Amino acid sequence: MIIGILSQKGGVGKSTISINLAATLASRGKRVLLIDADPQGSAMAWSSAREGDPLFPVIGMAKPTLHKDLPEVARDYDHVIIDGAPRVNDLGRAAIIASDLVVIPVQPSPYDVWAAAETVQLVREAQQFKPNLKAVFVINRKIANTAIGRDVVGALGQFDDVPVLATALTQRVVYAESAGAGLSVAEAAPGSEGAREVERLADEIVGVVS
Template identity: 40%
Template sequence: MIISVLNIKGGVGKTTVAVNLACSIQQAGQKVLIIDTDSQGSALAWQGQREQNDVMLISLPNAVVLRKQALKLSEEYDTVIIDGSPNVDTLAAVSIALSDLILLPVGPSPLDIWASSKMVSKIEEAQAINPSINAAFLVNKFNGRTLISQETEMVLKEYPLEMMDTKLGSRVAYADTMTQGLSVLEWHDKKAKEELQSLHEEINRKWLSLKKVV
């Protein structure tokens, strides 16, 4: 299964989602690989801080190489997670085409939603050619007590993509663990752990059987 974590806007938590989901999959006993396609190398930086060598990660910030390698690698791993670059470019188009599932992290901000529109259009174009590509918004940095978080949910429901039932809260744990090469599963924030476990379980429940046939 190939999961891409994409959005055009930086700072929405793509890498945070990618590495935490990878750690959850690894802890469940599955073989997982992260492909860092962002030239900023945020996932690589996270791995550089990690003491354990339990989550494999490679850098492929080139569309041609990604296209050649990703499907081959997906045969060697149970799950491949592509940490996307913050651009709507050839690299993003290749990531979309390769994916069984695309997660679009969106923060409670009008800027995040507006930026997502371009990526949604690219996904719809790809789905018109290949309807087996699945995609869903993942609300990140959520705070149910704020009006903007509530409004973000309502606005996203107007888009043609599904929205994950699971939401990731606005928690310091996500930032603190990233700087230390950890996941929230290895941290002391119970709520963050529960959110990540819920996300993993929801993906399994809805899409575990997916496998791209090319």
């Protein structure tokens, strides 16, 4: 299964979700590969910051031929996670075409909802060539017990072909702290609510395509 974490807006937490999803699936005994398809190289930087043994390999493939090159690389893995590039360009399109499931992170902000429309449009275009391609939204950096967190779910309802996952990732310091040390949330704070919500998110994502 190839899962693309993609948005046409930067700073929505694509790398955070990609890394922690990959770590969670690897902890379940799955063979996982993380593809860094963002020229900024955040996932590669996270891997370089890590001092312990790698949880999974991280490969940089920020090129518009990703959809052609990835199948050969991916065949030895159970799950491939693509940390995609922002902006509508050839890199974003290639990552979408390469994916079986596109996960679109959205923060509780009107700017993110507007940007989501561009990503959904790219997915719809790709579905003309790849009808089995699926897409879902995940709310990221949600501020607990606020109206704006609920409002963003309602605003995303306009995209009736792209469901919103029930699991949202809450704004937590542990996500940034763990990333700086080259760790997953589950490693930095095992048993924390952050680790548990990532587990729930992984369960939902796997359930969409299984």
